[in-house]
Amino acid sequence: MLDKKVKVKAIRELGADNYLLTVNTPEQARLVRPGQFVMLKCVEDLAENPLLRRPFTIFDIHRSSRSGKPAGLDLLIKDVGVGTRKLVQTRPGQLLDCLGPQGHGFQVAAEMRNRVQLAYLVAGGVGIAPLFLLAQSLLTHGIRPVLFYGGASAADLVLRENFERLGIECVYTTEDGSFGERALVTQPLAQYIRSYRGKNIRMYGCGPWGMMKAVHLLSIENDIQCEVSLEARMGCSLGACLGCVVQTRDSRGEEQYLRVCQDGPVMNSRLINWNTVPL
Amino acid sequence: MLDKKVKVKAIRELGADNYLLTVNTPEQARLVRPGQFVMLKCVEDLAENPLLRRPFTIFDIHRSSRSGKPAGLDLLIKDVGVGTRKLVQTRPGQLLDCLGPQGHGFQVAAEMRNRVQLAYLVAGGVGIAPLFLLAQSLLTHGIRPVLFYGGASAADLVLRENFERLGIECVYTTEDGSFGERALVTQPLAQYIRSYRGKNIRMYGCGPWGMMKAVHLLSIENDIQCEVSLEARMGCSLGACLGCVVQTRDSRGEEQYLRVCQDGPVMNSRLINWNTVPL
Amino acid sequence: MTKESDKASFKAPHMAVDIAGVRFKNPVMTASGTFGYGLEFSNLMDLNSIGGIVVKGLSTAPIKGNPPPRVYETPSGMLNAIGWQNIGATEFVARKLPVLMNYDTNVIVNIVGFELDDYLEVTRFLNDCPGIKALELNISCPNVKKGGFHFNKDPKDTYTITAETKKASPRLPLWVKLSPNVTDIAEFAKACEDAGADALSVINTFVGMAIDVEKRRPRLRFMTGGLSGPAIRPIAVRMVYEASRAVKIPVIGIGGIASTEDALEFLIAGARAVQVGTANFYQPDISQRIALGLQEYCRLRHIEDINELVGSLQPYE
Amino acid sequence: MTKESDKASFKAPHMAVDIAGVRFKNPVMTASGTFGYGLEFSNLMDLNSIGGIVVKGLSTAPIKGNPPPRVYETPSGMLNAIGWQNIGATEFVARKLPVLMNYDTNVIVNIVGFELDDYLEVTRFLNDCPGIKALELNISCPNVKKGGFHFNKDPKDTYTITAETKKASPRLPLWVKLSPNVTDIAEFAKACEDAGADALSVINTFVGMAIDVEKRRPRLRFMTGGLSGPAIRPIAVRMVYEASRAVKIPVIGIGGIASTEDALEFLIAGARAVQVGTANFYQPDISQRIALGLQEYCRLRHIEDINELVGSLQPYE
């Protein structure tokens, strides 16, 4: 984990208030594991509002076009409030405070090769962000990812071409039917689970609390290991403020608050007490 | 007085942290009298720090190059803190909140023509700002302005060409002797006063409290009417908050607090209790 | 959606609130000391658009106020130590009130004093003036050396001054404006209610201080000043919540309101109406915008009467 | 300029301060709850660069804390209702303290409890642990339903708990951390001094509240939370000024410090040292930067000893 002043290399509008922000930071880029995030703030007066940095998942590692070596980070940012608005209005050359990579990412280990055949990646909206590095990692380990990507409307399904370019199967759903199936993303997911019963499958999800809860329930019903990436309001991302906790239950059923920033953001969905109020 | 969202037309660096900011605002430009000011804030989130707008004197009326009609305002801004920094970092096209023209300006009346021969304009640093429109107005009324312009160093004597282009006499002083006489501005001023004794003279000043106090004392010694433009921290500029007051004495010697924003910024120097602490 | 709620979306929501028998066309007012005598803003907004104007604190005779510097900006807030400079109640009634009465909005007068008798004198005088809708007793201004503030340190003193002032204003409703610089605001709220106050204004400013580290001098000549602005809003919302639960009389929420959403926080916490203060300085028409914004909020959510919002906070179980 | 002052500009200024017999290499510490157990920041700054680290409030046994959401950002500040989640003093002493002791900085432990006995138990335990330089008695955290906060509502209770805790820590200096949610901080400061406190930490957070106006629910699950950050700084500076004038024991200034200049305000107001809180979250090495900044300030102004600044405010006559 490093704290760097990084330069904005590019900022691309993706529609539906989404932006792809690329920052130059080779040292940080080299450390990234799938599912990790960085904390960003515009470098101006330290006293600017909002005070606190904001967490963003690392969508992809930006590589030098010449050497192919890690040169920076691609971040998907949806403009939803005052902090994100400032970030999406930055221009190339501007400096950002960037702390990371932070957090506990997805478990994709060498021993999964040959044992796990399929991985269902489930995304809602900007929840797509952690799944791209994950998909690449799964492919490296010989595991076939299938993407289930849901949004309110076609415009919300940003960056889907990136997944298509990996040559993986992608299933899209929208609430208004403007693209893919008119359904919640869990509907095709449930069908796939039924058709591929018997295979050794893993599930990975990132999206709104309600969607993740539904994904978790499917994983329980079908006895599939499932990891989800969580969101929480963060103070520090360092494990120090204890502001970002989620209610969990350990194997003995003991309630405990775990820190999304350090014990997560990716957690086994069984750990989580899904009957709590999200942020 | 109007409250407008105005567009930055140009911003020019003048050196020594000074900038000339031009904003488009024909309606406001038409109302300006010499010595008046506007309250500016970058239009972003209303909640941005600093919260309060900042006062800036109107240096000149920017005129349409085609019609010659008032099209906007030229403002001299010195970067001294967080609010001015934000303003000098604006770019053409950006919007500012602009309230004004505000305040009570210089007294230059038709009846002064033929009665007053000379006007001594005394400026320290950005105190030059109100004197340019004043100089123009004096010339219109057939009164000869002489400018006494002091600064720490040559670089502080910004926009002096504008006065020279009016064809008026300009006397420069710097503390380090890098331009003009190495002196306080009041030294040549005192000499001029001595040499032109007998003429009907007026004095007008804008600059640091200490300089204005010295100018005032010279005016008293020599029985010259003197108006100064004052600075104060302002809340509202509307006369409502009573935050911007200066301690004054009326003709009967009664102490009273007058509002720099409405009763000033230009006041007869004899009104002011110069033994008080400036902001 | 039922037909009723569809119809409701076409009906303008009911925005009026009642405070001690006085009708306010909407729950938005401007706070004392931040809106002058009202007329300073008449070119910049429509004074008819808001429920009321609370004018600058008035004493019987004019007060000179504190020496400058009187204001200083702090993170998301400002300090002020104006020190009750005002033109005096007589001058106000003679020159400002007649003009203000041309507007269709309620005029409330904030009253200040050094000793109990000062308060009673100005109260008796104003009680007889037509055009004033209520008096707001200011015992919470921290910016005078000897002054009403000492009535807001012990609930017993608060009780006494409220009861006495109430007797002196038989015609006009009496609001008491409370200081946040206390351990338990509910205690003071109850003391006012018991003493006959008709409403509470919650809150005045926090006592604060800023220092020029070069000169090693206070930024304000008076040394301390009252902290206002968005910085204090979270504390103000909490105090409104506590005060409004402690009493039956209406509470008017004040402190850092700068947007419709801010105003809604106070209403939902329990305020019957709100006052906008410091924000008037940097956005002179903000009170009008908030009045419109509240109406829009209700309209979009099919809330027929803004009073439904008051105290509608749903705590977690 | 005399020759003396010319020479002084080459000498490094004396930056150490003494608090109840303990030497701090400089007056900058990190505030409890905002710096974890210190080690979380060891990759991001040099822990040896600051005078001390006040670790997260500890109880004898671990505490689970409050349900989320626990934090919410407000203008120039934040609300938190962590609720004393901590690993317990035993675990701290076994696992964190030995690592912290490798650094050349003072470790201070903030202690929390629900009842007097809880405080005494953890105090007795920590009093015997080498590597701890002082205890900071936290009776001012507003974020637990039943908890030490009630000891900071009446100076008599503050006196009692301070006196009892002091008896339980014969070896370690006892600092008492005060709440700003009181009418008169000087009264509480004096109660602590009379009860034998060795120093005062001024201030903890203000009780605040924020509301989600769409859901009409509190933003924090606990309903209220503690307001910290630059927003509260002007009030904190004033309280440090008042407290330091009321007592002879050292006062440690806390509240919204985010820059060297902010720290200087507190020292000049009367603080012997300062603690940096919320700013650690958005600028993890800020305490180190402030420690350096204070040295630079003294050097440039030929101040030979930082203690000269303490309480050096020049009020206007």
Ligand SMILES: Cc1cc2nc3c(=O)[nH]c(=O)nc-3n(C[C@H](O)[C@H](O)[C@H](O)COP(=O)(O)OP(=O)(O)OC[C@H]3O[C@@H](n4cnc5c(N)ncnc54)[C@H](O)[C@@H]3O)c2cc1C
């Ligand atoms: C580990 C992690 C990874 C994330 N990755 C991404 C990402 O890759 N792309 C992306 O666009 N967003 C991501 N988010 C969410 C992002 O951090 C928030 O959208 C952002 O903090 C909102 O800041 P704001 O100031 O714009 O919003 P605010 O004005 O503070 O709030 C606006 C809205 O955003 C919600 N919000 C605020 N803070 C958070 C938060 N920390 N997490 C979730 N929602 C929040 C609020 O509830 C509110 O509805 C991530 C969050 C976490 C915790």
Ligand SMILES: Cc1cc2nc3c(=O)[nH]c(=O)nc-3n(C[C@H](O)[C@H](O)[C@H](O)COP(=O)(O)OP(=O)(O)OC[C@H]3O[C@@H](n4cnc5c(N)ncnc54)[C@H](O)[C@@H]3O)c2cc1C
């Ligand atoms: C009527 C009037 C006309 C002015 N005209 C001009 C002008 O034409 N050009 C120009 O550059 N400046 C002018 N000023 C000064 C300008 O308003 C201040 O420099 C500005 O407000 C500082 O804001 P800041 O946020 O950058 O500084 P801050 O960070 O708030 O403070 C930095 C420094 O500026 C000083 N300062 C702060 N506010 C004021 C203030 N209201 N007046 C004077 N000094 C202040 C402070 O004492 C401090 O030393 C004028 C001021 C007034 C009252």
Ligand SMILES: Cc1cc2nc3c(=O)[nH]c(=O)nc-3n(C[C@H](O)[C@H](O)[C@H](O)COP(=O)(O)O)c2cc1C
């Ligand atoms: C410059 C200024 C002057 C004030 N004068 C008065 C006053 O005369 N009487 C009063 O009761 N409150 C006065 N107040 C307090 C405000 O009415 C209000 O209670 C306080 O500022 C909090 O609201 P805000 O945060 O919206 O400003 C004054 C506030 C400011 C900033």
Ligand SMILES: Cc1cc2nc3c(=O)[nH]c(=O)nc-3n(C[C@H](O)[C@H](O)[C@H](O)COP(=O)(O)O)c2cc1C
């Ligand atoms: C997230 C958080 C947790 C805190 N936990 C504690 C604590 O355990 N014990 C304590 O005495 N103070 C605690 N505090 C209060 C701080 O130590 C400090 O007094 C307060 O935040 C004001 O300083 P600041 O404005 O610099 O943050 C906490 C503050 C925050 C923001």
Ligand code: FES
């Ligand atoms: S964000 Fe501070 S502990 Fe997780």
Ligand code: FES
């Ligand atoms: S700035 Fe408010 S009265 Fe002058």
